[in-house]
Amino acid sequence: MTPIFYLLAAVTLAGGLAAVLLKHLVHSALAVTVAFAGLALLFLQLDAQFAGFAQILVYIGAVAILIVFAILLTRGSDLPKDGVFSKTWFLGLLIAAAVFAVLGWAVLASVSAIPQQNTLPSVTVHDIGNALVGRYVLPLEILALLLTAATIGAVIVAMHEKVRSR
Amino acid sequence: MLGDGILKGMAETARNFFGSYVSKERLTTVEYPEHRIPTAENARVFPFLVYDGADWEAGMRCVACQICEKECPPKCIYIEKSADKKPDYVGKPQFYPARFDIDISVCMSCQICVEVCPFEAIKMDTQFELATDDRFGGLLEDREKLARSNEYYHSIHPTEAAEVDSRLAEEKAKVEAKAKATAEAAAAKAAAAPAVPPAKTEGGK
């Protein structure tokens, strides 16, 4: 738990908090981008180079842009009339605490399940590649299928709109 | 094949790029003010007053008829006629302008003053580098500043000046011939007056 970890964790949490507390939706989107960046830096601090850079490439480079486009193309850029907090905030807090408890218990249980190693295993991109086409080839293929279905769906939705507008 | 248009275009621009170092037609820039393109002969910028001979006051062709002042569309000419007269190029006494001001910040170079002048006194100059930092009087040209010699007129508009000169010479010759003819007639009349009346027809013409 080095000082850098605390700094990065603070940045991530600040981004996340800002994302839910800010009034303007695009500001929230940019704050969640900061949270993504903090997450990527945490990955890098754990020496997971591939995961960190893929996080930047995918989340900041694509998902954040997707979120912003979605906000701008719909009417989400108007300021909400009733303020940011919903009326059922207490119930939301309870559910969030429950989810956090479950995740925390899962993580702590898995940490004690892994045998303690003295040295960190160094995972190179080579190992990730080998694992993807070796042990995890079925999830990879299913993901590919899912992405193809999403792409075809997007094309069909766009095409339908074109037909309807004609 | 896809892309051959792009390649042809790139070859053309490369030819332009390398050609601009060797051939004049691929680099047509004239670096003003170190080099200047000579103005065309019938270029016109602002008017000037022509004078014949060496003395600009005595030889000025303008007779202050004020036609150009009346015809000027933005009214940039201001003329004050003189009280006395001086002889013009044929010798006839004419008025001359005591004041002749043109405000060239107002002048629109339409050349109407030149077209209507019956005395070939005002012509268009070709100088355009007249910028000054004096806002109030710097672009107001008076009689002295506007006077330029006939030789200068020849140097900037040779064909026009030659044509004007030949016309003026013709006028002068006609006037002189008429004067000579009237002088001869008067002399012949004076000589033939004491002669007998039936010899009237001999002397008259």
Place this chain on the structure above:
Amino acid sequence: MVATLGSANSFFVNPLFSNFDQIFVLLRDWLVGFLPAGLQPAAGVLLGVIAIVCVFPGLFALTTVFERKGLGRIQNRLGPNRVGPYGLFQPIADGIKSLTKEDIVPLSANAVVHFLAPLALVVTVFMGFAVLPMGRNMVLVDMDSGLLFFFAMGAATELSVFMAGWSSRNKYSLLGAMRAVAQMISYEVVLLLSSVSVVMITGSLSLPKIVAAQNTYSGILPHWYIFTPWGLAGFLMYAIAATAETNRSPFDLPEGESELVAGYHTEYSGFKFALFFLGEYLAMFSISGLGTTLFLGGWSAPLSFLQFIPSWFWFFGKVMMSIFVFIWMRGTLPRLRQDQLMNFAWKFVLPYTLLNLLVTALWRFMGEGWQRWVVCTIILAAAYIFMGRLGMRGEHFGRRSYRYAE
């Protein structure tokens, strides 16, 4: 952090050559030697950062003059030639102008985001230079996944473009930003895929290793990837994608003056605009640098007997040649429309790049020999011609007909 002199290549026994080639590395080591041993690694990296921050903006200044003069010569006119000999001090005049201009922020603009956008652009673009190998042993950070880092930084620049356009509260800026982001995302995919072929053949994401794999010679000819069929096709697609990523002509619709005033940097004046300009040119440099590293052999010399010329000279020479080609293309081609641009990306460039990936795999697994050259060349050429014909099929222009007003 001591430099190992020419360990991989057996040619460089001449100490004079290797000293000149490694002159910057030796300079850094000498300067860093003055500090205590604990600070030396950090100081070495800091010196490298200072060098990058000084060299590339200097190159940017020179490139602005060369671009204006080059475009001028292409267009039958002189470029700027008043400031300094042959106009070479023009960037100083431009810099002073942009620093002394009033910094106008629109009243209804989002001040914080408006301020952060050019900063985000310049910072992420500078980070991309950290992994480029600019000479033998001259890479700032030798990461195992250097290529991925570079593309991650490229992806972050898209966000800053959007921030700039949205925060200006200007319809034209927003439109320009949306178009720019759509264009950048489409061509980012192409960029990534064309570099994946290189990674497949080299077997590593680390850029110095990619250069080292190309630094071998058969006879006098180098083993650069551009001299292979899949490399040539990949380089062409990479070049197209690079031109689109940096919003250069003919893909400069987002900043075309006649279309969108200035697109996403309409509302920026003075130094912030200069930062956008700097960011765009630095992105050009870094993408050209990556292109030379991946396909043109990085710092390796084109012919084996030219290796006495230092490696950094070759790297910067190749980058400046790429910049010259960028300027040349800008002077030649008209601008593409947004839909033409996007159609081109998704319907021609991307399928061709995927095919290139397949052909690269074929190349790799066919083994050495002339067969793989023939097969790969035939597949790529046939696909190019076929897809080109397909794309141009709707473009039949009949004879021109004139209708005069009666």
